[in-house]
Amino acid sequence: MKVLVAGSSSTLASKLIPELQQFAQVVTAGRSGADVPINLLDTEFKLPQDITTVVQLAAHFGGKDFSSIVAAEQLNVLGSLRLCHAAKQAGTKHFVYISTIFATLPADSPFYSSYSLSKRHAEETLALYCKNAELELTIIRPGQFYGTGPAFRKHQPFLYSIADKAEHNEPIEFYGKQDALRNYIHVEDLAHIVALAVKNQLTGTYNCVAMQNISYSTIAKAAIKAFQSSSSIRFLHDKPDIQHNAIDADPLLFQLLNYFPQISMELGMEQEAAYRRQQQ
Numbered sequence: 001m002k003v004l005v006a007g008s009s010s011t012l013a014s015k016l017i018p019e020l021q022q023f024a025q026v027v028t029a030g031r032s033g034a035d036v037p038i039n040l041l042d043t044e045f046k047l048p049q050d051i052t053t054v055v056q057l058a059a060h061f062g063g064k065d066f067s068s069i070v071a072a073e074q075l076n077v078l079g080s081l082r083l084c085h086a087a088k089q090a091g092t093k094h095f096v097y098i099s100t101i102f103a104t105l106p107a108d109s110p111f112y113s114s115y116s117l118s119k120r121h122a123e124e125t126l127a128l129y130c131k132n133a134e135l136e137l138t139i140i141r142p143g144q145f146y147g148t149g150p151a152f153r154k155h156q157p158f159l160y161s162i163a164d165k166a167e168h169n170e171p172i173e174f175y176g177k178q179d180a181l182r183n184y185i186h187v188e189d190l191a192h193i194v195a196l197a198v199k200n201q202l203t204g205t206y207n208c209v210a211m212q213n214i215s216y217s218t219i220a221k222a223a224i225k226a227f228q229s230s231s232s233i234r235f236l237h238d239k240p241d242i243q244h245n246a247i248d249a250d251p252l253l254f255q256l257l258n259y260f261p262q263i264s265m266e267l268g269m270e271q272e273a274a275y276r277r278q279q280q
Helices: 011-020 066-089 114-133 157-167 187-199 216-226 252-257 265-279
Strands: 002-006 025-030 053-056 094-098 136-142 144-146 172-175 184-186 204-208 233-236
Touching: 002 011, 011 025, 011 187, 053 066, 053 187, 066 094, 066 114, 094 114, 094 187, 114 136, 136 187, 144 187, 157 172, 157 216, 157 265, 172 216, 184 187, 184 265, 187 204, 187 252, 204 252, 216 233, 216 265
Parallel strands: 002 025, 002 053, 053 094, 094 136, 136 204, 144 184, 172 233
Antiparallel strands: none
């Protein structure tokens, strides 16, 4: 099996590629530092002829202004469609698209964004194309994922700020009275699940989130324990409540692959604390 990974410089790719290399030859694709130089914004490009599966990780995270909304649609929708078409032309049989659980959000959700909208557009566009092109399609919708080290801070700054405060024995403060719920899946679990889907050539659309939501205070307690910290946890009742972003878990993907997420927030924080101690 030969697998091409687009968006090979992403944080998910850093964990996925070693997983794929256990059973497949991996070819990377991207704008720089990749085996196959491609730009998904180009009108046309070609892929090698001997690729079994293409995995699309490249994404634009959007924003609220006009240019950011356009950029998200250009890369996430049209770029993914171009990649899918190039895969079909090269004789690839299987296309794997990494979407987001936020693609399922309703428009009135406080967490709805140009990113979630463009990802949903991409899902629908790829499904239409692959149906007509007779190309096998897998769509995986991960929840918010995190991992060990500074590379993951960019997209989860609040989570890592909790770890920072625990590390420095500072008070961990949350707005409002509500102990807001979130759903986080560790990147190592996500990478293993995606690799299993590739290996087993699983097709269909699947949610991929942690089986249990977790409260901010539970995250803080995990960080305090991991860093052996004296930090306190405070809720600032004079501030507005933080909204829940809980997600109903669907075990179908895990059941089909015979693998459920293994890394709890407590273990994830322990790994982060151990990493930081090694860097000192």
